[in-house]
Amino acid sequence: MMELNADIGEGCDDASLMPYLARVSIACGGHVGDAASMATALRLAAGQGVAVGAHPSYPDRDQFGRRALTASEAEIAAWVTQQIEALAEQAARLGLRLGHVKPHGALYNVAARDAGVARAIARAVAALDPSLALVGLAGSQLIAAGQAAGLAVLNEAFADRRYQPNGRLVSRETPDALIVDPAAAAEQARLLAQGGSVATLGGGAVRIHADTICLHSDTPGALNIARAVHAALNRG
Numbered sequence: 001m002m003e004l005n006a007d008i009g010e011g012c013d014d015a016s017l018m019p020y021l022a023r024v025s026i027a028c029g030g031h032v033g034d035a036a037s038m039a040t041a042l043r044l045a046a047g048q049g050v051a052v053g054a055h056p057s058y059p060d061r062d063q064f065g066r067r068a069l070t071a072s073e074a075e076i077a078a079w080v081t082q083q084i085e086a087l088a089e090q091a092a093r094l095g096l097r098l099g100h101v102k103p104h105g106a107l108y109n110v111a112a113r114d115a116g117v118a119r120a121i122a123r124a125v126a127a128l129d130p131s132l133a134l135v136g137l138a139g140s141q142l143i144a145a146g147q148a149a150g151l152a153v154l155n156e157a158f159a160d161r162r163y164q165p166n167g168r169l170v171s172r173e174t175p176d177a178l179i180v181d182p183a184a185a186a187e188q189a190r191l192l193a194q195g196g197s198v199a200t201l202g203g204g205a206v207r208i209h210a211d212t213i214c215l216h217s218d219t220p221g222a223l224n225i226a227r228a229v230h231a232a233l234n235r236g
Contacts, residue, residue, distance in 0.1 A: 001193075001233055001234065002189075002192070002193035002210065002212070002213055002233050003022035003023055003211075003212050003213070004020060004021055004022055004023075004159075004189075004212075004213050004214075004215065004226070004229060004230060004233060005021060005022065005023040005024060005025065005102075005135075005156075005212050005213070005214050005215075006021050006024055006025075006214060006215055006216065006217055006226075007024070007025045007026075007027070007055050007102070007104065007214070007216060007217065008024045008025070008026055008027070008041050008044075008045070008217055009026040009027040009028075009032070009033050009037050009038060009040070009041035009055070010027050010031075010032050010033070010217060010218060011032065011037075012217035012218050012222070013217065013222075013223070014041060014044055014217055015044055016223050016226075017215075017217055017222060017223060017226050018044060018045065018047075018048045018050060019048060020226040020227065020229070020230040021048075021050050021226075022050060022051060022212075023050065023051040023052075023053065023099075023100065023212060024041070024045050024050055024051070024052055024053070025053050025054065025055035025100070025101075025102040025104075025135070026038055026041045026042065026045075026052060026053070026054060026055055026087055027041075027055050027057075027104065028054050028055060028056055028083040028084065028086050028087040029059075029082075029083050029086050030056050030057035030058060030059045030060070030061075030065055030079065030083050030104065030107075031057040031058070031060060031061060031064050031065025031066075031104055031105060032061060032064065032065075035086075035090060038086065038087050038090040039090050039093070039094065042087075042090055042091055042094055042096055043094065046094065046096055051099045051100070052091065052096060052098055052099060053098050053099050053100030053101055053102060053132070053133075053135070054083060054084040054087045054088070054098055054100075054101045054102070055101075055102055055103070055104045056079065056080045056083035056084060056101065056103055056104065056107070057083070057103065057104035057105050057106070057107050058071075058079070058105070058106055058107050059079055060106075064105065065104050065105035065106060065107065066105040066106050066172070067106055068106040068107075068109075068110050069106075073116055073117070073119065073120035074120070076107075076117055076120040076121065076124075077120045077121070077123060077124035077127075078124075080101070080103070080120070080121050080124040080125070081124045081127075081128055084098070084101060084124075084125070084128055084129075084132075085128070088129075098129070098132060099132065099133060100132055100133040100134065100135050100154065101121075101125050101132050101133075101134055101135065102134075102135035102136070102156070103121060103136070103142070107121070108136070108137065108142075109137075109168075109169065111136065111140070111141060111142040111145075112136065112137040112140035112141055112142055112168060113140070113141055113168070114141060115141045115144075115145065117141075118136075118140070118141040118142040118144070118145035118146075119145045119148075119149075121134070121142065121145065122134060122142070122145035122146045122148065122149040122151060123145075123149055125146075125149070125151060126149040126150060126151055130150060130151065132151065133151060133152040133153065133154055134146035134149075134151045134152070134153050134154070135153075135154045135156050135212065136153065136154075136155070136156060137155075137156060137167075137168065137169070138155035138156055138157050138167065138208050138209050138210055138211075139155060139167055139208070139209060140167075140168075143155055153211075154211040154212045155208075155209050155210055155211045155212070156210065156211070156212050156213070156214055157192045157208045157210035157212075157213050157214070158188075158213065158214050158215070159179070159185045159186070159188055159189040159192070159213050159214065159215045159225065159229045160178060160179045160180070160185050160214075160215045160216055160219045160222075160225055161177065161178065161179065161216075162174075162176060162177050162178070162179065162200070162201040163198060163199075163200050163201070163206050163208070164200060164201065164206075165200045165204050165206055166206070167206050167208060170201050174201070176201060177201070178219055178220070179219075179225075180219060180220045180221055180225070182221065182224045182225045182227070182228035182229075183228060185215070185225045185228060185229055186225075186228035186229050186231065186232035187232070189213050189229040189232050189233055190232045190233070190235075192208055192210045192213055193210070193213065193232075193233055195207070195209065195210075213229070213233070215229060
């Protein structure tokens with residue numbers, strides 16, 4: 001069965017989503033989060049047997065990591081390393097190990113198309129812990145960079161986001177970029193899990209190869225979406 005993941009530790013109701021998830025990516029100080037929030041998220045996931053990973057971002061709390069920052073590959077690698085280490089430290093105190101890294105927000109989207117940014121992230125992860133999997137937008141530069149760095153990769157697709165014809169996500173600034181209807185999100189997840197094509201915003205369709213499907217805890221009606229998507233994935 002296709003796994004469902006979510007990004008947590010961002011100030012939303014994570015506990016209610018946890019029964020529907022197989023994997024979570026935890027905010028680790030770049031866009032939000034501190035030692036206390038990381039520990040809380042780790043305990044919550046561990047209590048439900050959910051795999052945990054790091055969710056590093058541009059260090060930009062004012063814009064919640066959703067603004068791209070100009071930076072060198074070395075700076076990006078340092079930011080990513082620092083944030084993963086912060087979460088890994090909290091995990092170690094609880095007897096837990098991280099299993100993956102998934103960039104957040106603008107860093108995720110820039111890495112999907114920019115080979116240099118993708119390379120910086122992948123090399124930082126590989127240097128820190130080559131057993132970590134790298135999660136990125138399906139078919140993106142980040143996936144290619146992860147493979148080149150010798151990392152296991154997970155091609156990610158989204159139940160609650162609209163796609164462009166090129167397989168990239170529609171910007172959150174665009175009207176109807178979010179899928180807030182649980183039935184529509186569940187149908188998109190079902191198609192993704194079966195390897196089918198999903199509708200693009202404005203018409204057309206695109207085929208996405210997915211290893212894991214994400215939903216966002218801050219999408220309106222996230223709990224109802226999680227229930228519907230989980231049910232659809234379990235039905236196959």
